[in-house]
Amino acid sequence: MDVLSILIDWFPYLLSGVTVTIGLVIAALGIGIILGLPMAIGQVYGSRPVRSLIGVYVWFFRGLPILVLLFLFWFGIFPGIGLGHLPAFIVGAVVLGLRGAAYQSQIFRGGIQSVGEGQMIAARSLGMSRLTAIRSVILPQAMRIALPGWSNEYPNILTDSAVCYAIGVAELLTLASRIVAQTNVMMPIYLATAGIFIILNYGGLKILHGLERRVEIPGFGTGAV
Helix, strand or coil, X not given: CCHHHHHHHHHHHHHHHHHHHHHHHHHHXXXXXXXXXXXXXXXXXXXXXXXXXXXXXXXHHXXXXXXXXXXXXXXXXXXXCCCCCCCHHHHHHHHHHHHHXXXXXXXXXXXXXXXXXXXXXXXXXXXXXXXXXXXXXXXHHHHXXXXXXXXXXXXXXXXXXXXXXXXXXXXXXXXXXXXXXXXXCCHHHHHHHHHHHHHHHHHHHHHHHXXXXXXXXXXXXXXXX
């Protein structure tokens, strides 16, 4: 069987890994926002103990390679707390999300700090509580400022998702490796896999950059963070 026939026969199977990869990326980005935004607020407006605790979290998850974190949670932390039965996909998504939250918190923190301090003073002078001012005045501006930097997390998490191969998640690289094992055809399969990653990268960034242009603050520019 020639290489082209092998690619045609196995390509639908390879594409089935795309949905898993996209699922990992979406879940990780979602976890990153849910955890990263409160951490950013805590680092800017929280007490010293809160800032210190968040700093330790960021230091830990940014300081370890993603593969080490995957093995740490897959073989150690989750089994140690009675969650050793979790599917590999869930573990991969959670670890990617926890690590992404550490990076995203710093992006959001930069966005919050880019909003002039006078905005908070003005909001408080109008009778808003600190929490209301953060939610209604600071965050709407900060999120628009932080969006370009946050968009860069998409390709980072997309490429990191391939490491979930190490714990058996049936994502794109895992399926590519299975095809190679079945067919003994290596380079064409991995080239096709690389092409799919490039398309996913380009397509996702295209969407996010379009969103940036729609919500950018006039006169501020999209390269603020």
